[in-house]
Amino acid sequence: MRPNGLHLNLNRRALESLGVYVFLLIILAIMAVVSPQSMTTGHLLDLVRQAAPLGVLAVGQTLALLVGGIDLSVEAVITLTNVVAAALMAAGDQTIPSALLFVLTIAAAVGTINGLAVAKLKIPPFIATLAMGTVIQGGYLVYTHGSPTGKIAPGFRVIAEGWIGGLPVAGLIWAVVVILVAILLRRTGFGRRLYATGGNPQTARLSGIPVTRVLVLSYALTSVLAAGAGLLLSAYIGLASMSVGAGYGLNSIAAVVIGGTSFAGGQGGLSGTIAGALVMVLLQSLLTMMNVGEPGRLVMQGLVIAGMVAVYQLRGARRGRARAGGPWPSVDPQRSASGQDYRAGSEGSGP
């Protein structure tokens, strides 16, 4: 990190997430035109409530991306959390604490294994978490024999359906998660080490950062937050379902990158991710309002992802060109050699 680097970084980070907020405002404006009656505080807060599971999950995915990785196992963790929680909570409210403890412990274990596979076995994060997701999928299929039973304790459903002082509980949980993780990233040594590891694992290692521990902790947190999202979704639907996590894995990645967190690791933050998650949910809701069917929604979603990322990349490239002057300014040669394009991430090459 060059002198003054942190200060510049913070300013630039704030600027970079501006784009997604502008986009969010545009969606809200269109919403106001298409259906003025939907622009009530109550409805908007309800949308926040609906966005909370994806929001919490995206916070976790941000950590994985910041540390230079990616987590494709979150979808399986969500479903696992759901079927296990439903089975354990079937007996009623008194089982809630033990069920919570159990699912969060499983998630932490899953994340730890992900982190160890990436840091110690040097398996690219993309494949390590893909394999982990497949194993978990098998795990819950075996556990449920394909037809999950049980239901979420009625007392627990408050976290998705409840309102406190006019605010949705799910939204408040999301806010607390964001604040806690933001403090972790910005105000602690761990946060600094996480950014450094994501930025360049080799340099981080050489400057004495315990890269393995940082990676393991990051992936463990990602999985725990995925379990948190799974709990919110469970409280929302109230029963066990094999398809509860469907689509959330890629949507969380989309939310994070729309929010401006770089795929190359070490750049970005939560401010953009919040807006990214809201954009994903509001866009769905807006298109539903406009009677656009599933095909149209998918096409829009794809165009938004490609469009937002292209904007970030081209802006980054312009800045980079002034510095480097090559035809591939956005890719610094050291990183391109380690194949950061598709998340090789922490690949520590060398004999």
Place this chain on the structure above:
Amino acid sequence: MRKGWRGSVVRQARRAIPIYLLVLGLVAMTLVVSPTFRTEQNFRNVVAQVTPLAAVAVGQTVVLLLGGIDLSIGSVVSLATVILSFSGRNGSLHIGPALLLALAAGALVGFLNGLGVVRLRIPPLLMTLASMAVVKGVALYLRDAPGGSVDRAFTRFLNWHAGPVTMFGLALLVLYLAAWAFLSFTRPGRHLYATGGDREHARRSGVNVDWTTILGYTLAGLVGAIGGILLAGRIYSGDPVIGDAYSLDSVAASVLGGTSLLGGIGGVVGTLAGAVLLAMTNNILNLLNVFSFYQYIVKGLILAGALVLYHVRGRGAHRAA
């Protein structure tokens, strides 16, 4: 990269030896244990099961060699089956135009992927994630549920067999030979390896890396469509979501076959064995009456195990050099 083409072709093939041994061992073991596995009928089944994934994996390998990835290839498979499903009775397309349209659509998707990666600098994972959504949207627009039918003469042609020889098997053989020859012995094929191995170095040695990248993605889309056409020959109809699993499965098959996610290392020789291993795991576990849900666990563990293996070997090679 060391001197000459022959060295790298041999090295590429040598890298695939363990996976072939694994497949052979698995086959030998199952031949002994399960009498059903020995039947000609089951052999044809396995080939037919392997075919779509093995075909799609060729396209995925090409993109992985570039250091990229193609998550949209599964949607291209779906789209191709949907387009072909308009060629049957009461359909609006003749089989000829339907085939051309499916291939052109696949190539177009791939071309746009390449353009996005090269010109807009969108990371491949995100670019193809976006196009996956768009292509799936188009497939769902054309057909919102599985249905339609594929031209009878064409499906009869694809399902032709004589003894253990099937049209699916022949098609696969031709596709792999063509891809292998292209990657190993043609100039654009070598440029693909060079670009994936070290982009900057390739560029300085006069390789048009942008064009090579776009070509690679276009080929992947085209091969994805071929996979979809073969799949349509098996299901006789169109299905807008049938291809979803192929995106990640094809990555798994390529990686199992020894193609590095970092680009520049590997090839289709190993991919074939990787695809066979993935498809056969299911077939064998079924024949052995293993509870089908365990198959996911086995698949995940095989994948992780193979990666660790390649990594350990890779490190050994580094040390030797």
